[in-house]
Amino acid sequence: MANLQKSISSPQELLRDKAWARWTALVLLASAMFFAYIFVDVLSPLQEYLQSTKGWDPSAYGRFAGSETFLNVFVFFLIFAGIILDKMGVRFTAILAGAVMVAGGFINYYALTDSFMESGLKNFMDDFVNLPDTWWNITPFYDGMPASAKLSAIGFMIFGCGCEMSGITVSRGIVKWFEGKEMALAMGIEMAVARLGVAVVFLGSPAIATFRDNISVSRPIALSVLLLLIGLIGFIVYSFMDKKLENEMGSNGEVKDDPFKISDLKYIFSSKVFWIVALLCVLYYSAIFPFQKYANNMLQCNLGISAEAAGRVFFVFPLGAAAITPLLGNFLDRKGKGATMLIWGAILMIICHLTFAFVLPATRSAVIAYSAIVLLGISFSLVPASLWPSVPKLVDNRLLGSAYAVIFWIQNIGLYAFPMIIGAVLAATNPGVENAMDYNYTVPMLVFASLGGLALILGIILKALDAKKHYGLELPNIPSEKSLEAEVESAEG
Ligand SMILES: NCCCC[C@H](N)C(=O)NCC(=O)O
Numbered sequence: 001m002a003n004l005q006k007s008i009s010s011p012q013e014l015l016r017d018k019a020w021a022r023w024t025a026l027v028l029l030a031s032a033m034f035f036a037y038i039f040v041d042v043l044s045p046l047q048e049y050l051q052s053t054k055g056w057d058p059s060a061y062g063r064f065a066g067s068e069t070f071l072n073v074f075v076f077f078l079i080f081a082g083i084i085l086d087k088m089g090v091r092f093t094a095i096l097a098g099a100v101m102v103a104g105g106f107i108n109y110y111a112l113t114d115s116f117m118e119s120g121l122k123n124f125m126d127d128f129v130n131l132p133d134t135w136w137n138i139t140p141f142y143d144g145m146p147a148s149a150k151l152s153a154i155g156f157m158i159f160g161c162g163c164e165m166s167g168i169t170v171s172r173g174i175v176k177w178f179e180g181k182e183m184a185l186a187m188g189i190e191m192a193v194a195r196l197g198v199a200v201v202f203l204g205s206p207a208i209a210t211f212r213d214n215i216s217v218s219r220p221i222a223l224s225v226l227l228l229l230i231g232l233i234g235f236i237v238y239s240f241m242d243k244k245l246e247n248e249m250g251s252n253g254e255v256k257d258d259p260f261k262i263s264d265l266k267y268i269f270s271s272k273v274f275w276i277v278a279l280l281c282v283l284y285y286s287a288i289f290p291f292q293k294y295a296n297n298m299l300q301c302n303l304g305i306s307a308e309a310a311g312r313v314f315f316v317f318p319l320g321a322a323a324i325t326p327l328l329g330n331f332l333d334r335k336g337k338g339a340t341m342l343i344w345g346a347i348l349m350i351i352c353h354l355t356f357a358f359v360l361p362a363t364r365s366a367v368i369a370y371s372a373i374v375l376l377g378i379s380f381s382l383v384p385a386s387l388w389p390s391v392p393k394l395v396d397n398r399l400l401g402s403a404y405a406v407i408f409w410i411q412n413i414g415l416y417a418f419p420m421i422i423g424a425v426l427a428a429t430n431p432g433v434e435n436a437m438d439y440n441y442t443v444p445m446l447v448f449a450s451l452g453g454l455a456l457i458l459g460i461i462l463k464a465l466d467a468k469k470h471y472g473l474e475l476p477n478i479p480s481e482k483s484l485e486a487e488v489e490s491a492e493g
Contacts, residue, residue, distance in 0.1 A: 085165075085172060094166065108225075116147075168405075333476060
């Protein structure tokens with residue numbers, strides 16, 4: 001009775017009201033994303049060793065790299081992931097996503113071991129998983145692809161389902177714990193921690209692969225599967241906290257943002273501004289994540305350095321992005337200029353990719369390489385920090401959940417296609433090149449620069465449309481005291 005009286009007279013303090021509890025929840029969720037992003041790029045600095053030890057030429061590597069998003073794009077797994085999250089909640093979906101990542105990661109690891117090379121499964125892959133290597137074959141497999149690359153692609157596409165599912169689940173989890181509190185900061189930190197995972201990979205993966213001068217591409221991937229397992233354990237621990245919070249909150253425990261609805265598609269697809277943002281997103285990200293898959297080898301070829309040395313140059317890119325993204329998020333919250341930030345992000349990206357295409361091969365200068373990579377890191381902070389928070393200003397609140405799901409799906413099409421396109425372009429523009437240190441990357445870099453050019457045009461159109469239709473893209477998210485006073489004054493007449 002005393003308890004009942006207490007709960008009526010003063011609102012009950014929930015677990016999420018305790019700072020230690022919500023920041024612990026963030027640590028558990030962000031750690032899983034950190035380990036996931038480590039796995040995404042664990043093989044990216046090892047292109048040279050994959051070619052020399054496993055026979056993966058640029059086409060095989062490109063098909064493998066694109067396979068991550070195959071099921072998300074063609075089997076609509078990303079959309080199903082959204083529906084599972086809505087129906088089953090954060091706890092179940094997080095554990096499922098973590099388990100799917102571990103399963104996919106383990107298959108990818110097994111494909112690169114000696115045991116696989118001696119197994120019947122390898123012969124099966126060689127004999128039966130074959131499709132013609134022509135333009136209409138959009139699968140990650142083709143006749144003549146090394147069996148290890150085929151099985152790796154299967155593992156990576158399963159992992160990719162878990163990874164995108166984790167991405168949307170972690171965002172929902174952060175909303176659940178931080179709504180009405182430090183939500184933007186928590187999201188910025190989560191994204192920065194994920195970028196740190198990529199930085200760790202570019203430093204650590206080549207060092208682990210060449211440990212004691214004994215080259216093994218399966219060694220770093222074994223370690224990253226172990227990290228995925230720790231991430232899964234983190235999700236399980238998180239689920240106990242989530243359950244406790246939900247019990248405290250009663251039936252209102254699950255924070256529901258708008259779920260994906262097929263019927264929403266007609267409103268979304270008929271919006272001109274939605275298409276501008278979705279295309280800008282796919283063009284920009286297609287010149288970033290697929291570029292990461294080739295960046296190490298591009299630096300090796302242009303600077304004549306080892307995979308380890310190239311990793312040490314490239315690691316400043318995700319590190320810089322991790323450091324600057326939360327600051328730019330804060331700038332956007334207070335000062336605005338979202339559309340301008342998108343335009344500058346695209347301009348910086350074009351400058352960097354053109355530098356990699358023409359200036360770096362001509363000068364072979366490490367200073368120029370570092371400078372371009374730092375600029376690209378700034379670009380990769382400007383665009384994510386302004387793009388994602390701009391969506392709610394452009395799309396009706398009711399359609400927001402569906403809009404994000406569709407933007408991710410369209411983005412995944414680019415993330416699927418461009419690693420393969422770049423692999424094919426690299427192979428076609430370097431006929432007869434046997435050594436993975438001898439590729440000329442000018443044409444692939446021009447493809448990435450063109451994507452930046454198209455993103456820039458869309459950024460300019462978006463800014464013009466914003467000036468005409470007053471979406472508020474250039475306005476701050478947190479109104480200043482002055483503007484609040486002005487609003488109060490005008491309301492009072
Ligand atoms: N699997 C790695 C790519 C994740 C893409 C994800 N849909 C996304 O856009 N995340 C936001 C970001 O800026 O990383």
